[in-house]
Amino acid sequence: MSTISVEDHWNRLKHAQSTSFLKRNMTELIFRELKDKLTYFNGTLLDCIQGGCINLDSGCGIYASDPEAYDVFSGIFHPIIKDYHKVDTVSHPNPDFGDINNLGFGDLDPTKRYITSTRVRVGRSQAGFPFHPTAKLKDRVELESRAKEALDVFSGELDGSYYPLSGMSREKQTELIEEHYLYLQENRFLGDAHVYDDWPVGRGIFYNPDKTFLVWVNEEDHLRFISMQKGSDLGAVYKRLVTALNTIEEKSSLKFGHHSKLGYLTFCPSNLGTTLRASVHIRIPCLASQPYFHDFLEKHHLQVRGVNGVHTEMIGDIYDISNKRRLGLTEIQAVREMIAGVGAVLAEEQRLDGSITHAEKQTLEGRVAAET
Missing domain, CATH: 3.30.590.10 (Glutamine synthetase/guanido kinase, catalytic domain)
Structure with a gap:
């Protein structure tokens, strides 16, 4: 476990040059609302953002500590999800893999050169x-x-x-x-x-x-x-x-x-x-x-x-x-x-x-x- 507090990690990210989705979407208000919350598995905000705070060149900058983290820490996950996936609302349709016996994809590279x-x-x-x-x-x-x-x-x-x-x-x-x-x-x-x-x-x-x-x-x-x-x-x-x-x-x-x-x-x-x-x-x-x-x-x-x-x-x-x-x-x-x-x-x-x-x-x- 990290010996650096979630406050210290956040302060480092807050004052750093980073283009991660975490940096773009985390605000002081969101941080304060989430920093002390826990999931069923005792997952913390620190568990989710530690990697992105250490590696300032991260792309996304955040991972889920466990499945429930997406709900407990939705205050930061939802903005990032909308930003990354370019969607206006956090929603998803039912699975649909299509008719695998009638796909009609064809060969992606008929020339065989690429x-x-x-x-x-x-x-x-x-x-x-x-x-x-x-x-x-x-x-x-x-x-x-x-x-x-x-x-x-x-x-x-x-x-x-x-x-x-x-x-x-x-x-x-x-x-x-x-x-x-x-x-x-x-x-x-x-x-x-x-x-x-x-x-x-x-x-x-x-x-x-x-x-x-x-x-x-x-x-x-x-x-x-x-x-x-x-x-x-x-x-x-x-x-x-x-x-x-x-x-x-x-x-x-x-x-x-x-x-x-x-x-x-x-x-x-x-x-x-x-x-x-x-x-x-x-x-x-x-x-x-x-x-x-x-x-x-x-x-x-x-x-x-x-x-x-x-x-x-x-x-x-x-x-x-x-x-x-x-x-x-x-x-x-x-x-x-x-x-x-x-x-x-x-x-x-x-x-x-x-x-x-x-x-x-x-x-x-x-x-x-x-x-x-």
């Missing part, structure tokens, strides 16, 4: 369990045990094995990290938010033999379900993920944390709602070198990160591009927004590198128009 891989992931929390700042070692062990039992329900393409991080060789971890399958334990933003407490106890990874379906246990969220493969066939990736989610909800004893206004509950408020992030690893050297690159992505509701995840560096000219909005729209809407955005990115890259043919330009423009 997209190297495609993935879709969602986060889930086990209802009634604390998040990292208020979790104890016994909570992490129990959650891992429940997850391992639940993962046994998979069969066919989804069938795989669970590998605990405890006892895993450094060589095996490095191999999985370099292949972009396993999470890194080097993120200072997550570290200062207690994500690595009791490491590596209670953590692990499940994957099928082809490594096209993975589940992270007790990383940032209780569970992260990931479907991925080489190439740009988003339809196959998305269908696999939805099938896995339907299977575990129907056949296992897990009950996922869900909120009437916030959708599925996650550790970081940026992931609330659908929790869905559909992404591509894409080679876009021309667009990425333009001064308007980030504005272009923002216009199309996209975000960029390094290929090893949030807060990681880019590798060469390959970028991880994904949908940004997760709250206030359904799962199928979020994916279609990503399709339209990636289509716009490809069209702009091909315009800049001069390689696009008239037919390719028409195909990409048609896809953008159809999905928007």
Whole structure:
């Protein structure tokens, strides 16, 4: 636990140069109203904002100490949620993954020149369990045990094995990290938010033999379900993920944390709602070198990160591009927004590198128009 008081942390942030959503939305009045409140798990405002006060370059700057924190500390979470997700009210529709047997997505990159891989992931929390700042070692062990039992329900393409991080060789971890399958334990933003407490106890990874379906246990969220493969066939990736989610909800004893206004509950408020992030690893050297690159992505509701995840560096000219909005729209809407955005990115890259043919330009423009 931190030996620095919540007052000291707030004073540091208040007088610092920071562009985090926490700094933009926290006022003295809000701070005074919330600083002494407690959740059912004894979560405090300090548990939520400590990481963002230590790391002044944080993007969001706040995490939930536990599921109830979103209600107990709604005075700061709700303004941040509206600001990040660009919504006027904190509300979320019922889940809708669309008709997975009639998606009609097509191939995101028919030229095969730009997209190297495609993935879709969602986060889930086990209802009634604390998040990292208020979790104890016994909570992490129990959650891992429940997850391992639940993962046994998979069969066919989804069938795989669970590998605990405890006892895993450094060589095996490095191999999985370099292949972009396993999470890194080097993120200072997550570290200062207690994500690595009791490491590596209670953590692990499940994957099928082809490594096209993975589940992270007790990383940032209780569970992260990931479907991925080489190439740009988003339809196959998305269908696999939805099938896995339907299977575990129907056949296992897990009950996922869900909120009437916030959708599925996650550790970081940026992931609330659908929790869905559909992404591509894409080679876009021309667009990425333009001064308007980030504005272009923002216009199309996209975000960029390094290929090893949030807060990681880019590798060469390959970028991880994904949908940004997760709250206030359904799962199928979020994916279609990503399709339209990636289509716009490809069209702009091909315009800049001069390689696009008239037919390719028409195909990409048609896809953008159809999905928007």
